[in-house]
Amino acid sequence: MEIENLKKQWLRLQQQLPAYTVVKEDFFEVLLRHYSSPQRYYHTLRHIAFMLAQCQQFKYKVEDLGTLQWAIWYHDVIYNPLRSDNEEKSARLAEKHLVVLQADKMMIEKVSAYILATKKHQLIAPYQNFDAQLMLDCDLAVLGSTREDYLSYTQAIRKEYAMYPDFLYKKGRRKALQSFLQKERIFLTEEFYQAREEQARKNLAYELGTL
Secondary structure, three states, rough: OOOHHHHHHHHHOOOOOOHHOOOOOHHHHHHHHOOOOOOOOOOHHHHHHHHHHHOOOOOOOOOOHHHHHHHHHHOOOOOOOOOOHHHHHHHHHHHHHHHHHOHHHHHHHHHHHHHHHOOOOOOEEEOOOHHHHHHHHHHHHHHHHHHHHHHHHHHHHHHOOOOOOOOHHHHHHHHHHHHHOOOOOOOOHHHHHHHHHHHHHHHHHHHHHOO
């Protein structure tokens, strides 16, 4: 992952909005500072780059790619494992920056809704379209990755929750894994369901068996 390449993607996205030339604060640097904080091991710019690449594969079906990309960029910008309001704070920061850039009201509402949907990985009415489904599927795509990549992900998550002793971490992790396995579908789009659902369930069951 190259920071310069990500910044180019960011600038192309920002230039689509009316007030990009008058922004005094470098919003990319704000995101870079958050996503590069030392306590992060999974929720980094690598995760953002992965999601952006995933959604590009299905841009032919996406209604509003720009809005989806804004949501991806900001959805984990605020991340503190000790708090439960990360998504709300991330959405507020996205709203703040998009207002400065003079994005239209509907776009800001969608970006906020897509970000908030990642809190429980449930769609938020009235934004239950393919774009919103793809947002959630891209966020969870790692669950359906190869066993090697999945184990790398679990190790990174454990590091982010290093402040918790094993018995507490395992208790919370078991609850999270079981909630995913109890879902009728982990992935909402047909594309991700067909490509990753079976592997995701195998990975989740495997991890559950190790806790």
